[in-house]
Amino acid sequence: MNSYLDIDHISITFPTDSGPLNVLNNVDLNVAKGEFISLIGHSGCGKSTVLNIVAGLLNATEGGVVLEEKEVTEPGPDRAVVFQHHSLLPWLSVYDNVRLAVDQVFKRTKSKKERHEWTLHNLDLVHMGHALDRKPDEISGGMKQRVGIARALAMEPKVMLMDEPFGALDSLTRTHMQDSLMEIQAELNNTVIMITHDVDEAVLLSDRIIMMTNGPSATIGEILNIDLPKPRNRLELAEDPAYNHYRAEVVKFLHERHQTLTKDESSEKSSVVSLSSKSRQADDENQKKSEVVKKASGEY
Amino acid sequence: MALISAETATSTFNMPRFERFLSYMASDEWNKAVTKAARAIMIPLAALLVFLMLWSIGAKSIVTSLGVFPGPSTVWEQSLSLYDEHQSERIKAAAFYERMGKRVDKAIADGKPQKKIEKLRNRKYTGKETFIDQIFTSLKTVLVGFLFASLIAIPAGIICGMSAILYTAVNPLIQLFKPISPLAWLPLVTMVVSAVYVTSDPMFPKAFLTSAITVTLCCLWPTLINTIVGVSGVDKDLINVSRVLRLNAFTKTVKIILPSAIPLIFTGLRLSLSTGWMVLIAAEMLAQNPGLGKFVWDEFQNGSSNSLARIMVAVLVIGFIGFLLDRIMLLIQRKVSWDKNAVLR
Numbered sequence: 327m328n329s330y331l332d333i334d335h336i337s338i339t340f341p342t343d344s345g346p347l348n349v350l351n352n353v354d355l356n357v358a359k360g361e362f363i364s365l366i367g368h369s370g371c372g373k374s375t376v377l378n379i380v381a382g383l384l385n386a387t388e389g390g391v392v393l394e395e396k397e398v399t400e401p402g403p404d405r406a407v408v409f410q411h412h413s414l415l416p417w418l419s420v421y422d423n424v425r426l427a428v429d430q431v432f433k434r435t436k437s438k439k440e441r442h443e444w445t446l447h448n449l450d451l452v453h454m455g456h457a458l459d460r461k462p463d464e465i466s467g468g469m470k471q472r473v474g475i476a477r478a479l480a481m482e483p484k485v486m487l488m489d490e491p492f493g494a495l496d497s498l499t500r501t502h503m504q505d506s507l508m509e510i511q512a513e514l515n516n517t518v519i520m521i522t523h524d525v526d527e528a529v530l531l532s533d534r535i536i537m538m539t540n541g542p543s544a545t546i547g548e549i550l551n552i553d554l555p556k557p558r559n560r561l562e563l564a565e566d567p568a569y570n571h572y573r574a575e576v577v578k579f580l581h582e583r584h585q586t587l588t589k590d591e592s593s594e595k596s597s598v599v600s601l602s603s604k605s606r607q608a609d610d611e612n613q614k615k616s617e618v619v620k621k622a623s624g625e626y
Numbered sequence: 627m628a629l630i631s632a633e634t635a636t637s638t639f640n641m642p643r644f645e646r647f648l649s650y651m652a653s654d655e656w657n658k659a660v661t662k663a664a665r666a667i668m669i670p671l672a673a674l675l676v677f678l679m680l681w682s683i684g685a686k687s688i689v690t691s692l693g694v695f696p697g698p699s700t701v702w703e704q705s706l707s708l709y710d711e712h713q714s715e716r717i718k719a720a721a722f723y724e725r726m727g728k729r730v731d732k733a734i735a736d737g738k739p740q741k742k743i744e745k746l747r748n749r750k751y752t753g754k755e756t757f758i759d760q761i762f763t764s765l766k767t768v769l770v771g772f773l774f775a776s777l778i779a780i781p782a783g784i785i786c787g788m789s790a791i792l793y794t795a796v797n798p799l800i801q802l803f804k805p806i807s808p809l810a811w812l813p814l815v816t817m818v819v820s821a822v823y824v825t826s827d828p829m830f831p832k833a834f835l836t837s838a839i840t841v842t843l844c845c846l847w848p849t850l851i852n853t854i855v856g857v858s859g860v861d862k863d864l865i866n867v868s869r870v871l872r873l874n875a876f877t878k879t880v881k882i883i884l885p886s887a888i889p890l891i892f893t894g895l896r897l898s899l900s901t902g903w904m905v906l907i908a909a910e911m912l913a914q915n916p917g918l919g920k921f922v923w924d925e926f927q928n929g930s931s932n933s934l935a936r937i938m939v940a941v942l943v944i945g946f947i948g949f950l951l952d953r954i955m956l957l958i959q960r961k962v963s964w965d966k967n968a969v970l971r
Contacts, residue, residue, distance in 0.1 A: 401869040413863035417964030
């Protein structure tokens with residue numbers, strides 16, 4: 327199948343002191359142009375690793391990534407990354423941070439004036455046109471992330487990769503950022519892969535949600551198509567049965583995964599308990615399980 | 627009390643300026659400002675007075691072969707006399723150059739050959755170096771040595787910081803050379819300078835070169851080590867940004883690595899400069915470079931009744947200049963550093 331972005335059966339194994347660790351196993355995904363994909367899964371399941379492989383920051387042990395019929399071998403501005411911790415250069419102003427990227431990507435194709443205007447245009451897009459001369463230390467976390475997004479957009483990437491872009495923000499700011507992102511997405515129709523922990527965020531923004539199994543040897547568990555018309559409005563959707571159905575699907579998936587995750591942990595722990603009191607141990611384990619279920623259901 | 631403050635608060639804006647000033651004087655705010663200023667000035671001043679007292683009392687009880695150890699007042703007298711000597715030397719020099727000017731004019735009028743006139747014109751005043759001259763010689767020497775060291779250490783540190791292999795290779799050498807005393811280097815440097823720097827018309831005196839190179843050898847290390855640490859500790863996310871942008875090695879160094887490492891590079895430079903200043907005094911004593919070190923040594927050899935007080939003047943001046951150099955570096959660091967929130971002291 328010929329797709330825009332083809333993540334072709336990738337596996338990655340890292341050598342560690344206690345032998346090789348297989349982090350991803352056979353992750354296979356096709357992404358169409360203009361599609362918004364969310365990766366969701368528990369911590370440590372290798373979501374970031376998938377993103378880093380697509381970005382070219384890591385190389386897969388097996389399989390590969392093909393973007394517009396070209397194999398990805400190294401990082402490049404056609405796969406712009408928005409990092410979780412903004413990663414703006416603290417010694418450059420907001421404008422200069424974006425301008426650095428613009429100068430680098432368009433040094434041959436755009437004149438100086440065009441590059442200046444393009445920088446301003448992208449900062450306006452994320453509503454940061456008013457703070458051009460501020461340093462990253464002088465603006466809030468949400469604003470920093472906006473600049474990070476402007477920098478990525480300014481590269482005119484084929485795919486935009488976002489690694490938990492709003493994870494470090496408070497929920498109100500996060501809501502604003504999601505709305506901004508939807509607005510931009512409606513205008514530019516970028517291809518986006520976003521990692522998130524937030525179920526609402528995933529359902530609200532995505533065309534498809536990729537749910538990953540727990541690591542090690544993580545892979546794609548389920549794929550959920552979100553057939554909600556765009557543009558989406560969070561207030562209207564809150565009452566929408568379809569939206570709530572999707573949301574429930576994701577929660578259910580994560581919940582099940584969470585249970586298996588904690589079950590493994592508790593069985594490991596209980597193996598330490600002395601063998602002489604087997605019946606008591608079994609009782610303990612039952613109790614622990616019920617606690618785990620309670621805990622898990624309280625999570626969401 | 628509460629009543630008064632409420633009254634001033636409501637009437638502050640329609641009071642005439644002078645009365646407003648008076649009410650400010652009476653307010654707590656003024657008291658606080660005074661207390662703050664008093665703390666900033668009075669406490670160090672009090673400490674200084676206590677120090678001078680202890681010094682004065684302690685000095686009287688130490689009797690050396692050159693007389694009583696100098697107290698604050700003797701040292702003050704000597705510092706004035708050193709300044710007077712400098713002034714009178716300057717007057718002599720000015721008189722010499724005036725005389726020489728006249729001789730040149732006369733030679734031209736007499737139609738003497740051009741060669742002879744040039745020789746007269748280039749004749750320098752050969753009076754003795756005064757204390758003030760020696761301060762400037764020392765400053766020049768330490769700055770040359772320090773600059774030389776920085777020019778080597780910063781680029782070397784950047785290269786070693788970027789390559790783990792190179793760092794592993796170089797690290798044992800750095801650890802080996804770092805703790806070497808300047809006095810151990812000096813004989814070697816002296817011999818090498820004498821052997822290598824052979825010209826009939828030297829641009830720098832040999833003693834100057836020896837001292838400066840010794841300073842360089844000792845103040846390479848703090849800058850080198852701190853630059854390596856700064857460069858190797860650049861945030862990994864920022865390195866990833868440069869990879870995504872495909873910055874070339876030069877742009878990456880200039881735009882990302884150098885600015886990241888600047889705070890630590892400056893920490894290294896400040897350490898280097900204070901090391902260099904300490905090293906210089908020792909080096910000048912042995913190399914006979916006409917700076918503060920030589921001044922101390924000469925006074926020690928001289929052994930007059932004033933010598934100890936004059937050495938004490940030099941000691942205090944050395945301390946004060948060391949402090950000043952560090953403050954200047956701090957000012958530059960504040961100017962250059964992007965992290966304005968960092969507390970620099």
